[in-house]
Structures are given as structure tokens and as C-alpha cells.
Amino acid sequence: MTQFNLSSARAARDHQNQLTKPPGSLGRFETLAEFMAGWQERADPRVDRAQAVVFAGNHGICARGVNPFPASVTALMVENFRNGGAAINQICRVAGADLSVVALDLDRPTGDFTAGPAMDATEVMRAMHAGAQAVDPAAQVLVLGEMGIGNSTVAAALAAATFGGSGEDWVGPGTGSDAAGLSLKARVVDQGLELHDAAETSIETLMAFGGREQAAICGAVMRARELRIPVILDGFICSAAAAVLLRDDPDALAHCLVGHLSLEPGHRRLVTAMKKDPVLALDMRLGEGSGAAVALMILRAALECHNGMASFAEAGISA
Known part of the structure; x- marks a missing residue:
């Protein structure tokens, strides 16, 4: 490597x-x-060429009511990214990053991980390949983000599977869950952990819990390593996805910075487990690469x- x-x-x-x-x-x-x-x-x-990629996917776990918004919002937000209307578009413009959005089978959600695997091995590898293919070999830094209704629950499950703990240790409000919603998310994560307790490798963990955008993030991180491109990870969901790679190789994220400390409660615990020091702490928890793109501005200032x-x-x- x-x-x-x-x-x-x-x-x-x-x-x-x-x-x-x-x-x-x-x-x-x-x-x-x-x-x-x-x-x-x-x-x-130098950073003469900065690339930002947002991966988007939908999740079968939404059938359990873990998110107050319908899965259709994912596709609507993808269109908003492509039309230039989201926070990430504005921040990338100021930070000097070329933004692309990769939507992954939005009409075909992953499976409900409390009932079975979220994906099979072929689906995981296809999503990882899409992530790798999205990386521009000419880029000198890669900013990663995600979009997917329900994916904060997936992130909590991935973090728990990777570093241990229960659902209650890792879940957070996401797009706005109240106390009852947080309790439901924690129970759902615990059910998934019990069902998939045999998952040990990165691929097995992604198969168990999903989602496609998380697998794509892993593929992009691995490809960037091959190309010697440093990566700036966004908040809780993006970090939890990349952290899955540590199950196979404790050095897998050496080329990655964590752009910011998310206000999602599990992120502080996660970055500590990852042995990372976030560049910023601005009480952000939007996702979509927004905090990582702000960190790119700090990186540019450091290099100047x-x-x-x-x-x-x-x-x-x-x-």
C-alpha cells in the first residue's frame, strides 16, 4: 500500500x-x-485541483420509521446539488473545489438490516467500484460527502460494528429525530448488531448494514490512497463509512483528514476511536460534505x- x-x-x-x-x-x-x-x-x-464528491443512496431501514422524512427526499436533494442550490455548492465555490454528485440506484433501496443483509457482495463491490471511478487522478485533494435519508442510522450501526458499543452509544438526531425517534433508532441498531454479529471484515460489515453511498466512500478512499491523494472526510456519516476500512487495515485512513467535528453526538466518540483530530469544530451536522469543504479552505490557507x-x-x- x-x-x-x-x-x-x-x-x-x-x-x-x-x-x-x-x-x-x-x-x-x-x-x-x-x-x-x-x-x-x-x-x-499544492492544491491546484480540488475535487469534491457527494455520494447518494437510499436505505431499506427507513421502513422501520427511523427518519422523519421520506426516502424520496434523497432524489430531490440530489437534484438540488446538481442545480447548485445546496450548502455544499456554495462552500465548494468559495473553497475552489469542483463538485460532482454520484447517485447510486436511488430507486432501489438497500435491504432492511434488521431483517437480513443490506446488500450482497456484488452490490457492495459495484458501489465501491463506483466510488473508485469517481476519483479524478489529477486531483490533489479529495473532499467526500454523502446524502441519503436514513443514513445516520446506518452510520451508527457501522460505528458500533467497527468499534463496539450499543445503538444508544452511537445514534443521534440526524435530520431531526426527537427523543422517541432516538430510542427507536437505538433499538433498530441493536437488532441489526445482534443479527449480524458474525460480520468481521470491511466487506462483510458493508454487506450487513449498507449503504451504497457508504460503500462508495470506501471505494473512493481506497482509490485515493493508490493515487497518493489526501482525503478530507466530512462528519459522522462519512467518517463512519470510511472507518469500516479499519477492520481490515489499521493504516487504511492514514491519508485522510477529518474535516470537522460534527454536532452529532457519536462523532466525538468516533474520531477518538479513529485516532483523528478534526480540523474544525463549528457545530455543523448537515452532512453532504459541507464541513469537509470548509476545512479545505483552512488547508489552502496553510499551504499558502x-x-x-x-x-x-x-x-x-x-x-
């Missing part, structure tokens, strides 16, 4: 230490530049400082 280039990261750190600032004074900006240097294998990492600041020698300052 493609690995982080330590020598490029060290060269970036050495460069940082020559810039007109006290060492370490730009904090996370400096470590972000080193992160990008290691994956791009250059001491002066890294590449554009004068060194002490260039500025004629004695360090």
Missing part, C-alpha cells in the same frame, strides 16, 4: 522552521503542510503560508 513519505514531510518541516515566524507558531497550519508534503512527495505541496512566506534570509532578518 502507498505510504507516507517521511523525507518529504521532514523537508517541509525544515522549510517551516526557516520562515519568518517562531517555530511552531502557526500550529495546525504547519502540521497540515507536513501532512500534504508527505502524501504529495514534495516539500512544497507554507509556500508564500519569506524565510528569515529572504527577509534579511537575523533569526
Whole structure:
């Protein structure tokens, strides 16, 4: 598997230490530049081409009443993305990311995971392939997001299957569940965990719980790793999807940043389990890649400082 280039990261750190600032004074900006240097294998990492992809899918678990909105909203939101009317469109425009939306068999929801597998192996592999195919090899960073009514319940199930715990530990309000809705979601997740307790690998976990957009996120993350493209993951749902890959390889997400700490209650627990430090915490929980796209702006600022600041020698300052 493609690995982080330590020598490029060290060269970036050495460069940082020559810039007109006290060492370490730009904090996370400096470590972000080193992160990008290691994956791009250059001491002066760039983001001339940023890609954002939103994957969308529908879920059979909605038949259990886990979401206050009908599954038809997924397709309506996909159209809104394509027409430029969603939050992610506005943020990508400001952040300088080319946005695409990949809808995955919206007219064919996955199975209800409390009654059987959400998908079979062929469906999982097809969705993962779609995710991999969506990655632009020319991109220098990939922002990932998702859309799918009911997928916060799926995310809770994936997180519990990957890191342990009960439904109550992982569920959150999603698109607006009240206390009764949260209780129902927790029971549904627990039923799925009991039914699919034999799932151990990434593929088995995706087969058990779904959904297609989660599998596509996994495929995109894996393809980006092959291409040395750093990835910015969005909030709880996107992070829970990618985290499934850790069941096979504890290093699978080394090239990934978590863009922001979602207000969804399970996300803090999730990023701790993933050993990740989110770039931002803005009380966002919209999904659709919105927090990750905001984090792209921070990443761009970090690289502008890294590449554009004068060194002490260039500025004629004695360090």
C-alpha cells in the first residue's frame, strides 16, 4: 500500500522552521503542510485541483420509521446539488473545489438490516467500484460527502460494528429525530448488531448494514490512497463509512483528514476511536460534505503560508 513519505514531510518541516515566524507558531497550519508534503512527495505541496464528491443512496431501514422524512427526499436533494442550490455548492465555490454528485440506484433501496443483509457482495463491490471511478487522478485533494435519508442510522450501526458499543452509544438526531425517534433508532441498531454479529471484515460489515453511498466512500478512499491523494472526510456519516476500512487495515485512513467535528453526538466518540483530530469544530451536522469543504479552505490557507512566506534570509532578518 502507498505510504507516507517521511523525507518529504521532514523537508517541509525544515522549510517551516526557516520562515519568518517562531517555530511552531502557526500550529495546525504547519502540521497540515507536513501532512500534504508527505502524501504529495514534495516539500512544497499544492492544491491546484480540488475535487469534491457527494455520494447518494437510499436505505431499506427507513421502513422501520427511523427518519422523519421520506426516502424520496434523497432524489430531490440530489437534484438540488446538481442545480447548485445546496450548502455544499456554495462552500465548494468559495473553497475552489469542483463538485460532482454520484447517485447510486436511488430507486432501489438497500435491504432492511434488521431483517437480513443490506446488500450482497456484488452490490457492495459495484458501489465501491463506483466510488473508485469517481476519483479524478489529477486531483490533489479529495473532499467526500454523502446524502441519503436514513443514513445516520446506518452510520451508527457501522460505528458500533467497527468499534463496539450499543445503538444508544452511537445514534443521534440526524435530520431531526426527537427523543422517541432516538430510542427507536437505538433499538433498530441493536437488532441489526445482534443479527449480524458474525460480520468481521470491511466487506462483510458493508454487506450487513449498507449503504451504497457508504460503500462508495470506501471505494473512493481506497482509490485515493493508490493515487497518493489526501482525503478530507466530512462528519459522522462519512467518517463512519470510511472507518469500516479499519477492520481490515489499521493504516487504511492514514491519508485522510477529518474535516470537522460534527454536532452529532457519536462523532466525538468516533474520531477518538479513529485516532483523528478534526480540523474544525463549528457545530455543523448537515452532512453532504459541507464541513469537509470548509476545512479545505483552512488547508489552502496553510499551504499558502507554507509556500508564500519569506524565510528569515529572504527577509534579511537575523533569526
